[in-house]
Amino acid sequence: MSTARAPEGYDKYAFEPFAVTVDLAVLTVREQRLHVLLVERGQEPYAGAWALPGGFVLPRESSESAARRELAEETGLSDATVAGLHLEQLRTYSEPDRDPRMRVVSVAYTALVPDDLPEPRGGGDAAQARWLPYGTHGPLAFDHDRILADARERVGAKLEYTCLATAFCPPEFTLGELREVYETVWGVELDRPNFRRKVLATPGFVQAVEGPPRLTGGRGKPAALYRAGSATALHPPLLRPEGRSST
Amino acid sequence: MSTARAPEGYDKYAFEPFAVTVDLAVLTVREQRLHVLLVERGQEPYAGAWALPGGFVLPRESSESAARRELAEETGLSDATVAGLHLEQLRTYSEPDRDPRMRVVSVAYTALVPDDLPEPRGGGDAAQARWLPYGTHGPLAFDHDRILADARERVGAKLEYTCLATAFCPPEFTLGELREVYETVWGVELDRPNFRRKVLATPGFVQAVEGPPRLTGGRGKPAALYRAGSATALHPPLLRPEGRSST
DNA sequence: CCAAAAGTGTTAACAGTACACCCATGC
DNA sequence: GCATGGGTGTACTGTTAACACTTTTGG
Numbered sequence A, B: 001m002s003t004a005r006a007p008e009g010y011d012k013y014a015f016e017p018f019a020v021t022v023d024l025a026v027l028t029v030r031e032q033r034l035h036v037l038l039v040e041r042g043q044e045p046y047a048g049a050w051a052l053p054g055g056f057v058l059p060r061e062s063s064e065s066a067a068r069r070e071l072a073e074e075t076g077l078s079d080a081t082v083a084g085l086h087l088e089q090l091r092t093y094s095e096p097d098r099d100p101r102m103r104v105v106s107v108a109y110t111a112l113v114p115d116d117l118p119e120p121r122g123g124g125d126a127a128q129a130r131w132l133p134y135g136t137h138g139p140l141a142f143d144h145d146r147i148l149a150d151a152r153e154r155v156g157a158k159l160e161y162t163c164l165a166t167a168f169c170p171p172e173f174t175l176g177e178l179r180e181v182y183e184t185v186w187g188v189e190l191d192r193p194n195f196r197r198k199v200l201a202t203p204g205f206v207q208a209v210e211g212p213p214r215l216t217g218g219r220g221k222p223a224a225l226y227r228a229g230s231a232t233a234l235h236p237p238l239l240r241p242e243g244r245s246s247t
Numbered sequence C: 001c002c003a004a005a006a007g008t009g010t011t012a013a014c015a016g017t018a019c020a021c022c023c024a025t026g027c
Numbered sequence D: 001g002c003a004t005g006g007g008t009g010t011a012c013t014g015t016t017a018a019c020a021c022t023t024t025t026g027g
Helices: A063-075 A079-084 A144-161 A164-168 A175-186 A192-201 B063-075 B079-084 B144-161 B164-168 B175-186 B192-201
Strands: A019-030 A033-041 A054-056 A086-093 A104-112 A126-133 A206-208 A226-228 B019-030 B033-041 B054-056 B086-093 B104-112 B126-133 B206-208 B226-228
Touching (some): A104 A164, A164 A175, B019 B164, B019 B175
Parallel strands (some): B019 B104
Antiparallel strands (some): A019 A054, A086 A104
């Protein structure tokens, strides 16, 4: 804000105040499906409806701090664990009537988490919190359907040219698990040998873990384990086949 | 905001209020350099410093409406013209102390404009408004250096996989002008014949304009004219050479 | 004629695709 | 043995990259 029209003695209370909140699209890959963490609202408006977790930004915290705080509260994870999760600002939603009570501007974040988190618990005024397969829930409260759709689209696109997929995996994972992330989010099947070569040929995407391989659900040859590497960008990108959006 | 802790009878004025503003990183390509539209602040804080144009979001408008309104005011363009310009939400900046006066959350937008706009005029409490080559200005007010750097990085990345470059060009342009956009933003030289083929091979990127070609600054063979096409995505992407960020 | 920029053509290198095939494990 | 998933090899194909060459303008 540069051409601020507020002089030094400006009355901060002269206008109808804005509230600032965060909303979280928390995604994971579970059982070959994309899942979303949703809470059931316990209060009006939209009591009984599913909604994205979120809450008010406190007077002395940034929106990102607020997002991590809310994420910790909803998932029941420690602050230390939440600090390591992938959290990314999605965009800000500011339509004047998006909340019937008052003017609320919401900064939306996307969180990508592995599937090995403890079960979420309802907290605050949320009746319950659950992982639901993407698309199986009815219409969400407020404009959360749109936020969630935007998050899904962004994640799908970012898998192409970043190393983001590892954020869905536990600290040590197999290339099969990593490939499953792509296949689930994109809704396509990828050629296993080519996927393997592509990932290993990208410096810093993954790094091999010393030690014995892991059995993959009992079936098949044990697979080598990898950790997420230090790279964030993916050059050249891993384009999804056919330009299918699978949205 | 789903787990809103504000009941129906919530006192909107109980907390220190948040102000919501927009900041605009308005970019153009002029004389082989990336230029930014900046305003000189006329008031404290940061009086005399350069800053991004912007201002308060009004009680009944969205942040995008506010951004277009501010853009029209700063550039002196009509609302109709501004409505057609490329405007894109960058991200939201919400550090508690980013404005010394009060808690201000700012939604930043990036605008890409052609070089044929009228000269900007100072307006409001801005002493003046000018196009300055990117990087030649000193430190900007508030956290605007960071916002501007984020905008530049985003634009550079988006040129790779979207048709965004046409937003820098006037309604009718030559392929040489389009190539100059890429070369200027990326800071590299591109092979002319290959660039031409790549652009023409992408359906909907550009469409040929009937009629006589245009002389290119007097020198050289006249070039055919094109308009921006209907496509927005660029498949496959046009990767910048060497992964050089040229930031 | 020369310089400059548009536009066309050609070829080698590379990356992506589609397979065939072997390995190790559970049942 | 058989099914399943990991891992290696390889030939085919399309795109990219590099560069030679022609065309049309101004000086």
